Structures are given as structure tokens and as C-alpha cells.
Amino acid sequence: MSKDKTEKRGKGEWKTYADLPPGPISMKSTLGVSLTGTWRTVKPVIKLDECIKCMTCWKFCPDVSIEVRKDGYPKINYLYCKGCGICSNECPKECIEMVLEEVVVEEEPEGEPVHAKEG
């Protein structure tokens, strides 16, 4: 994408049909605009001490809301996770629990989980 082509597009201030791009294009990524995590009523909570880092949850998440931590464990991005429960359903170790949103669950910090250090 050349720079002048980007400049020609304008800033996406559209008033009439004549200002619009030909297709339904957002001028910037919609990331950060629409935090779909607010739609959630239940949230997935991963029991990291049972997790085997198989990444099945990461692969199945339809909203790309599971990230991989530096230590190789999965991490739910609660800003976007809609709580569909597919990860919980697919987890071969059955270690992703769907918890009512009103229940406060403390997230485990980055780094090796406790059991790994102890083991």
C-alpha cells in the first residue's frame, strides 16, 4: 500500500454516499473500538495447574481471544472473549471452567504456575 493512496482516502469522515469508500471498510482496525467482552455472562477460567499447553483452546476460539503467554500457557483476553464456552467444551483436560461473570476470579500471574515450580 503506497503512502499517497492512504492519504487520498481521507480520515473516514463521511457525510453522504458520495464520500464513502466503495465497500464497507473501516478506515482503521476495529480493534479497540468494539470491546465485545462486555457481552459476556459467563467467562472461561483456565486451571493452569491442570493445563498441558496443548493449545486446543487457542485453536478453537472463534474470536481469537486466547493468547499464548511467554511461558507457553494460554491466556484469555477478557476484553474480547464473549464467553461462548467453545474452549471449555473442547479442552481435553476439562480444565477450563465457565464461571458466572458476577463471580470474581483472580487471574494467575504470568510466569510458571505454582504447581510447576513445586513439581
Added chain:
Amino acid sequence: MARKVMTGNSATAYGALVSGVEVVSAYPITPQTTIVEKVAEFVADGSFKGQYITVESEHSALASCISASQTGCRTFTATSSQGLLLMHEMVHWAANTRSPVGLVNINRAVGPPWSIWADHTDAIAQRDTGCLMTFVESAQEILDMVIQGYKLAEDPEVLLPFMINADAFFLSHTFEPVDVPDAKKVQEWLGMYDPPYPLDPEDPHGYGALTFPHQYYMELRYNIKRAHERAELMFPKVSKEFAKLFGRDHGGLVEEYKTKDAEVAFVAMGTMVSTAREVVDRMRDEGHKVGLVKVRSFRPFPVKELRDIAQRIPVLGVADRCFTYGAEGPLSTEVKAAIYNVKDKPTVKNYIVGVGGRDIHVGVLKNIFLDMEKVKEKGLDKESVWVQLKRPPGEPPEVM
């Protein structure tokens, strides 16, 4: 240029090849399968250097093409009947994302009961998608229209998918001599496809994100309407440019045949037009003042051209190779709507023929022309009639 004897399906594949298509994604379905088989042959012999994506359904085939098109590739797919119906959602998607994907649909009847023969129901079901729709009558016309399709669809003010409709077996599997133009010459004419907003990881955008009622949805739809107006304007121009370069002119949005002094004219789409041309010649020899109007572009619909024809010819017989249940033949509805506001408009009678691939032979069309002359003399008897229908004993045929 090379002249080869080939089927309509081979001509389709050659059309995509010489157009410099970069991504082909398709799923087999009779009678379209030999198109994608031919493309596979091109992959095997090295003549097609693009990506050939095999998928699990027609829905995915078009979805792949749309995504590839958004990155700036020239893309192609082919399908038929049930395959096109499964693709239907993505046909909307292609038009609404303004992706100029090339699609050849081999018109086949819709089941059940299973039928693999020519019928226009599959295409007509795509009428409201925003896709450009052309109907053709020869293998050469398929090949030429695939090339012209890209020229038209990739126009920066058009940017819409196009669908070339070709009748099952009469075109898909029938051999005829076809001129295959020089690929380099074709690609020089077409140029590179340059999407205004390519899908590019370096420059991310949201594609097709949510829009609220107070925002842009209505305006985006209005712009597709404008794109069709642009396509209507460009279609004959592209046709003329193509004729100048490659020596073949299939006409504009409509092709008129011996309509100058015609008192009745047959209006049709697809392969029955070839038979009708023969019938017009024979009847002219016998002194009948008959003519033929071939509707080449169904979307955009040739409203202006038909209004002009309506002012000159007192009886139009519109043929449909399918039916809109609870109404009449779809082309007839469109023709009537187009000419409604013309002063002194002609009488329009609708003839349902060849449904499910029933052969529309010379005799059938001759009877229709004679029936149209009867309408001219005595006035309209019935709005829409089913010709060639097997009726119970005692029930007279609607067209003798």
C-alpha cells in the same frame, strides 16, 4: 490467437486462463465439473501459475475468492444449480464487499427431483445480490464475456462480481470452434486489478464491520445501485473496445436481430436465442415480419434499450426458461416493468419454455412466433402460457 474445437466448459477455463486469473477456487458439480477439471489440467501442465484452492463446498469456494480478491488478486470460480444456491450468501458478500470476482454459472435445473439439464431458476435466484449477470448463447461468447467481465467488474467505479450464465449441456458439453485470444494481449488490455482498499497486514482495516441504521448501510447500498448504473454505461463500451482489439462484437446489453420493420419480436436469454435466430430467418423467407431481441445483460437490466424497442414493435413475446411461482416468468416481469411508463406500449405475452432442459426446437419457436402474430391480430388472450406442457386428454394446448 489460436482456433480450437472445444466445449463451452473448456472455453470457460481458457477465458479464465488468458485473463491472467491468479486464484481459482471451486467445487465440482455437474455440468460445471469439467471447467474446474480443465483448470486443474492447466495447473498440471504449468500453464496456470496461480493458486488453485480446493475447498469443501461452493460456499467456501466463493468465500476464498472474495478474500483473495480483497488482497488484489484476479479470482475465478464456476458452479451450477444447487452449488450456486449454496453459494448464495457469498454472492451477496462478494457484491457487498465490492469484490470483482469472476463466476461462471452453468444454468442447471434445481432439484428435487434431480435434473441436471438447462433451466434459469438457479441464476434468477441471485437476481437481488448486486452481482452483474450476463446470459450467453455460444462457447465463444462465454470465453469473450469472461474477459470482458473482468474489464467491467474491475472498473474502479463498478467493483462488483460478475456471473456469466451458460445453459447446461447446450453450451457446457457441446463442442464448437473457439478462438482463444493471445493471453498477453488480453492481460495488457485488462491491466492489473488494483483494489482501493486491499487486505494488507501492513495497513489493517476492518472489512464489513457493523454499521448502525443511522450510519452508512443505506448509502453503501445506494452506491451499489450507482455501480450498476456505471456498469450499464460501460458494458457497450467494453464490448466495442473488445471488438476493436479481438474482432468479435457480441452486442451491448441487448442484441437486436431483424427488428427494424418487425411487427412481433421474441425476447429471450441464453441458448434458445440461437434457435430463434434460425426461426426468424426461415419465417422472414416466408414473409413474416418477425424479429428477435436477445437480452445479454440481466443485471444491470437494459431498461433504456427495451423502452426504445417497445416504442417500435407492437407485440413482444418474452420467453422464460423458468418460472416465478405465484407470478409469471421472471424476464417477462422485468420487461413489463421496464416498459410500463412508455406511451403506446406494446402487448407483452409470456411463454414458459424449456423448463428442466426440455428441448426448445425450431417447431416450438415457430408456433410461438405464429401465436405472437395472433396476439397482434386479435389482442392478448393470456398473460403467461406454458408451452410444450403435457396436458390431460381434452385440455387444449395454450400455444397451438
